[in-house]
Amino acid sequence: MTNGVATTATAFAPASIGNLGVGFDVLGLAIAGPGDRVTAERQDAPGVVIAAITGDGIGADAHLLSRDALSNTAGIAAAAIWQAGKGSGGISLTLHKGTPLGSGMGSSAASAVAGAVAANALLEQPLEHSAVLEAALEGEAFASGARHADNVAPSLYGGLVLCPPGRLPHCESLALPDGLVSVLVHPHLRVDTAAARQALSESVPLKTAVTQSGLLACFVQACARGDRDGIAASLRDVMIEHQRSRFVPGFESVKAAALEQGALGTSLSGSGPSVFAICDAAAGDAVSAAMVAAFESGGVGCDYWLSSASAPGAVLESVS
Amino acid sequence: MTNGVATTATAFAPASIGNLGVGFDVLGLAIAGPGDRVTAERQDAPGVVIAAITGDGIGADAHLLSRDALSNTAGIAAAAIWQAGKGSGGISLTLHKGTPLGSGMGSSAASAVAGAVAANALLEQPLEHSAVLEAALEGEAFASGARHADNVAPSLYGGLVLCPPGRLPHCESLALPDGLVSVLVHPHLRVDTAAARQALSESVPLKTAVTQSGLLACFVQACARGDRDGIAASLRDVMIEHQRSRFVPGFESVKAAALEQGALGTSLSGSGPSVFAICDAAAGDAVSAAMVAAFESGGVGCDYWLSSASAPGAVLESVS
Numbered sequence: 025m026t027n028g029v030a031t032t033a034t035a036f037a038p039a040s041i042g043n044l045g046v047g048f049d050v051l052g053l054a055i056a057g058p059g060d061r062v063t064a065e066r067q068d069a070p071g072v073v074i075a076a077i078t079g080d081g082i083g084a085d086a087h088l089l090s091r092d093a094l095s096n097t098a099g100i101a102a103a104a105i106w107q108a109g110k111g112s113g114g115i116s117l118t119l120h121k122g123t124p125l126g127s128g129m130g131s132s133a134a135s136a137v138a139g140a141v142a143a144n145a146l147l148e149q150p151l152e153h154s155a156v157l158e159a160a161l162e163g164e165a166f167a168s169g170a171r172h173a174d175n176v177a178p179s180l181y182g183g184l185v186l187c188p189p190g191r192l193p194h195c196e197s198l199a200l201p202d203g204l205v206s207v208l209v210h211p212h213l214r215v216d217t218a219a220a221r222q223a224l225s226e227s228v229p230l231k232t233a234v235t236q237s238g239l240l241a242c243f244v245q246a247c248a249r250g251d252r253d254g255i256a257a258s259l260r261d262v263m264i265e266h267q268r269s270r271f272v273p274g275f276e277s278v279k280a281a282a283l284e285q286g287a288l289g290t291s292l293s294g295s296g297p298s299v300f301a302i303c304d305a306a307a308g309d310a311v312s313a314a315m316v317a318a319f320e321s322g323g324v325g326c327d328y329w330l331s332s333a334s335a336p337g338a339v340l341e342s343v344s
Numbered sequence: 345m346t347n348g349v350a351t352t353a354t355a356f357a358p359a360s361i362g363n364l365g366v367g368f369d370v371l372g373l374a375i376a377g378p379g380d381r382v383t384a385e386r387q388d389a390p391g392v393v394i395a396a397i398t399g400d401g402i403g404a405d406a407h408l409l410s411r412d413a414l415s416n417t418a419g420i421a422a423a424a425i426w427q428a429g430k431g432s433g434g435i436s437l438t439l440h441k442g443t444p445l446g447s448g449m450g451s452s453a454a455s456a457v458a459g460a461v462a463a464n465a466l467l468e469q470p471l472e473h474s475a476v477l478e479a480a481l482e483g484e485a486f487a488s489g490a491r492h493a494d495n496v497a498p499s500l501y502g503g504l505v506l507c508p509p510g511r512l513p514h515c516e517s518l519a520l521p522d523g524l525v526s527v528l529v530h531p532h533l534r535v536d537t538a539a540a541r542q543a544l545s546e547s548v549p550l551k552t553a554v555t556q557s558g559l560l561a562c563f564v565q566a567c568a569r570g571d572r573d574g575i576a577a578s579l580r581d582v583m584i585e586h587q588r589s590r591f592v593p594g595f596e597s598v599k600a601a602a603l604e605q606g607a608l609g610t611s612l613s614g615s616g617p618s619v620f621a622i623c624d625a626a627a628g629d630a631v632s633a634a635m636v637a638a639f640e641s642g643g644v645g646c647d648y649w650l651s652s653a654s655a656p657g658a659v660l661e662s663v664s
Contacts, residue, residue: 047557047558047561048554048557049554049558050554050557050558050561051561186558186561186562186565187558188555188558188559188561188562188578189551189554189555189558190555190556190558190559190582191558191559191562191577191578194577196562196565196574198565224550225550226549226550227547227548227549227550228547228548228550228553229546229547230544230545230546230547230548231509233548233553233556233557233583234368234369234370234509235508235509235510236510236553236557237367237368237370237553237556237557237560238367238369238370238506238507238508238509238510238511239508239510239511240557240560240561241367241370241371241506241508241560241561241563241564242506242508242511242516244561244564244565244568245506245516245518245564245568248564248565248568248569249568254516257511257514258508258511262510263553
């Protein structure tokens with residue numbers, strides 16, 4: 025600390041399941057385990073620079089990321105919060121990736137949130153969560169080409185978050201019924217998020233949009249009532265999945281395997297190729313094993329994670 | 345009664361606000377006061393006939409309706425429940441309209457529900473609500489050209505109902521926060537429901553669909569939490585209203601008048617021309633007066649109704 029102002033801060037932000045199948049661009053769920061870590065250090069020179077990007081394990085492709093702070097979601101988000109909070113001088117970031125690029129696990133969002141949270145902690149007067157979300161959204165918009173919060177919101181707040189585009193930065197935490205967990209399976213394939221978004225049809229049949237919105241409404245109501253059967257009846261996507269699943273070899277068999285093991289619902293995580301399922305905690309092992317086996321039977325290796333439905337969001341790990 | 349089986353039954357079914365702005369084809373709200381009444385009488389000859397159609401007050405245009413039972417929503421719905429419940433012999437219906445045609449007040453649905461409920465009561469083993477809903481949907485599909493439940497469901501069950509097309513006949517009752525009422529203003533204009541539906545664009549921009557679904561999700565969540573401000577922030581339509589409001593002279597000024605008097609939200613009721621608002625009970629008189637005045641300043645006369653947000657659904661008034 026210098027005169028009571030922090031000089032270094034480290035933040036961790038988790039990966040997440042964007043869309044959660046039923047809520048394209050509107051719902052997201054944090055997962056436990058994988059995530060990105062950003063250390064921000066105060067520097068005299070104004071502006072934001074990225075001193076280093078490292079990564080290991082599933083984050084080993086971190087070297088592919090740009091170290092230009094304005095071409096990197098962590099840098100853009102940190103710069104945005106620094107500007108919003110009128111930071112004096114500048115900051116230098118070190119980014120450690122623990123999420124794989126192009127995985128549909130909210131990798132760009134995890135970096136953006138960690139960057140914004142760490143930089144925010146160095147402000148003389150740190151801003152509120154909603155401002156941090158806004159800053160992270162700037163980073164996400166750069167990465168994906170659209171200002172959607174279905175990864176940054178759960179990565180920041182944790183758990184299941186409703187983040188309607190028409191009301192941002194307003195978000196609402198929802199709760200899945202007790203006893204449910206998420207399974208996230210990450211096949212060793214890569215999808216370009218921005219390209220996946222561009223591949224989506226710009227319009228949808230009104231009938232499809234209405235069916236999907238009805239399912240989302242039922243899903244929200246089922247969460248409010250703690251209604252497990254309501255989740256099972258509504259957790260599906262008739263609007264987006266078929267447009268994206270063709271980029272994921274083996275998707276249909278992975279989905280079928282999850283449902284056969286009792287998953288309440290399953291779909292692509294974000295734009296894929298990762299696939300998630302929601303199931304009873306007791307079925308978590310069987311569901312994950314079946315999904316992994318289905319990918320592997322097609323010759324595709326996988327990682328997977330089992331998470332509580334209320335996995336924590338971003339954490340400021342140290343400030344000094 | 346003959347051998348314990350009823351020979352005559354009379355049912356009343358209320359008018360309703362389809363879509364409720366935020367939930368096209370997915371949400372509907374019953375209103376108190378206007379509605380249709382059907383008396384069903386057992387007859388020896390098989391099949392369903394309509395003996396008479398009457399109407400008075402706002403239902404005075406009832407003489408325009410077909411007395412062919414298969415061209416009338418009450419007749420179609422009664423025939424559908426009679427078939428589903430394996431009724432022996434036939435029934436003769438008398439329909440009394442208390443709702444105006446082409447008003448956006450769910451007139452066709454009120455007739456269908458009243459017809460189905462009355463006929464159901466004459467079955468040796470009356471069927472469950474979900475079967476009555478299915479039968480009423482047959483009538484509604486004839487009238488509007490689509491199988492949507494946003495009028496028949498609230499007219500049958502009362503209150504606010506979530507009736508997702510992808511899950512029918514499944515419906516869920518929602519509750520608006522305490523202290524809210526509905527205002528329904530019916531200008532003396534007529535819109536052809538089927539034509540209004542055909543005028544809708546068959547596809548919507550993905551972005552618009554997502555924004556609208558996010559608003560609906562927030563609305564459902566606000567109902568679950570009893571969150572008045574959440575209702576105010578989400579009760580609007582960016583997908584359908586602009587396509588239909590051009591058929592309703594004065595719509596924008598009526599909407600502005602409602603909001604100026606403190607309405608939480610306002611939009612077309614069904615396909616219009618009726619316009620609804622949701623507001624605090626204390627503001628109900630001011631909101632209705634302002635909406636009526638706005639229509640009248642354009643030379644259009646109106647009727648209006650103030651209802652509790654939990655107005656009752658269909659009632660079997662007598663069985664003998």
